[in-house]
Ligand SMILES: Nc1ncnc2c1ncn2[C@@H]1O[C@H](COP(=O)(O)OP(=O)(O)O)[C@@H](O)[C@H]1O
């Protein structure tokens with residue numbers, strides 16, 4: 323059932339836009355997949371190398387070092403490692419992409435693999451060769467990077483595959499390095515002997531200062547407003563963006579590009595913590611109105627978070643109704659309105675509530691760097707060693723967060 | 739006009755993902771008023787064929803003429819105008835679960851409704867009356883305001899039929915319309931299709947799983963195997979040898995009563 327019908331590839335294609343578009347899309351797909359595989363293998367090998375040398379230097383030499391070789395040797399080693407792995411084994415990237423090398427007559431021969439390895443350098447390194455269909459190194463070796471061929475054999479256990487062993491090594495190295503970095507004998511001992519130093523803090527915490535309740539209450543309201551504003555304005559932006567960030571709705575080369583750029587941008591924005599955004603916006607909008615910077619920080623981060631949550635939900639919708647409504651002759655907007663939106667309203671509301679709940683907590687954290695609200699007050703008390711007042715504020719925050727958490731989970735349960 | 743109503747010429751479909759050839763150089767034609775049944779094992783390309791005709795799936799190669807117009811070359815705006823004359827019903831019904839029966843039936847008019855009215859959900863009085871009449875016709879007048887996910891399988895498929903009726907179709911594509919239903923319900927649904935075919939003159943293309951249903955309702959049968967046409971003829975012409983050709987040596991014929 324696989325392979326093209328006779329003459330399908332050899333017939334000269336007519337040069338119309340759909341033909342060109344499909345050809346471009348196919349080549350972009352091939353190039354993208356190859357690059358993703360190479361990227362994953364190179365990054366994976368690089369991380370393993372860095373970790374192993376770090377561990378060796380730390381435990382063996384008692385110093386801190388990452389590569390132990392010149393940078394160019396490191397880069398060369400990692401790239402060649404990836405090429406060897408992809409040519410002579412089934413690499414991690416190939417496994418993730420659900421791809422496997424196979425020849426016309428089944429299992430690749432050693433000679434074909436050598437040709438593939440050599441061709442790989444001509445194709446992948448200068449990039450151009452990737453945009454041929456099939457890419458140069460596949461042409462040269464007669465091998466194809468296609469879906470795994472079903473051979474009716476039981477899959478090998480993980481400890482007999484290179485990817486399985488690689489991941490195990492990566493995991494082990496991470497654990498060993500993590501222990502080396504974070505735990506020293508001094509701080510481990512202090513964890514058990516110095517608990518008494520926090521006593522005055524706990525004592526103050528349980529004897530609240532009632533005189534600051536009114537002022538703190540006002541800041542609490544500011545914090546809630548910050549969260550509401552940030553969430554509401556984030557929804558306005560995130561809902562339309564989510565449609566552009568859903569893989570199943572963004573078809574064709576242009577659509578795929580928009581999707582990729584948007585999802586990439588959103589994950590970058592999301593990976594910068596709200597507290598960092600708050601600092602950025604404090605510098606940007608100065609300190610005229612502190613809560614404003616806090617709201618902007620939460621807003622930006624919420625947009626990125628909601629776009630991801632929304633888009634993933636969109637990608638999981640049942641395509642059946644879309645087919646049915648399209649088949650009636652309805653336009654694009656009507657398809658969205660009748661086939662897509664009914665499937666996503668409740669989940670969207672639920673995600674929004676969830677994010678609002680997070681924003682309440684984040685608003686207090688953002689306040690600590692001067693983003694306004696109750697967090698800012700807490701920060702003043704903590705830096706001024708006003709333990710009793712700090713304890714009071716923390717108690718209020720605990721009550722607020724608990725109440726919102728309860729409220730939002732009740733509401734979400736209703737929607738489910 | 740001497741030309742057949744629907745002509746499929748050298749139709750080939752290759753799915754990029756996994757490079758599956760779902761249809762291989764398929765050619766046949768259908769006269770107006772026929773009840774053509776498509777049979778074949780699952781994976782033989784029945785769904786793909788039906789979806790190529792209204793271009794829910796883009797054909798890779800070949801031509802499809804509907805009333806003399808090559809639909810494979812139409813712009814998307816023109817294709818929408820063609821689609822509204824082609825009703826479609828599905829194995830999984832494909833209703834909007836959260837909407838009522840009548841809400842679902844009304845979506846059959848979307849091809850005839852201006853975009854702004856469609857977005858606001860303002861269907862005309864005439865369309866609402868028509869929706870009720872079509873629900874009446876499939877015996878679901880009393881379920882008009884029940885949510886689709888509260889209905890049984892057979893009722894859901896009848897809502898699907900009413901939705902297709904709203905389009906006042908010339909052609910009906912039915913992709914395994916009864917495969918998710920029990921035998922008794924299957925016959926009731928098939929009889930609505932038969933009625934559309936006989937009384938309203940709708941040309942029907944239905945894919946079916948059971949040969950007995952195909953023989954009972956089809957005026958002509960085509961069979962697919964691995965995306966190729968392996969039979970084209972009257973229902974009576976499928977004997978035991980033909981059957982084994984289509985379904986494989988081990989297959990046994992099962993009767994649906
Ligand atoms: N969206 C798709 N992407 C890739 N392959 C598909 C897709 N849809 C169907 N196929 C493949 O095309 C072939 C024909 O499928 P289909 O038309 O659904 O057959 P049938 O309806 O007769 O069961 C099958 O091998 C199936 O796996």
Ligand SMILES: [Mg+2]
Nearest residue numbers: 784785786914
């Ligand atoms: Mg099917």
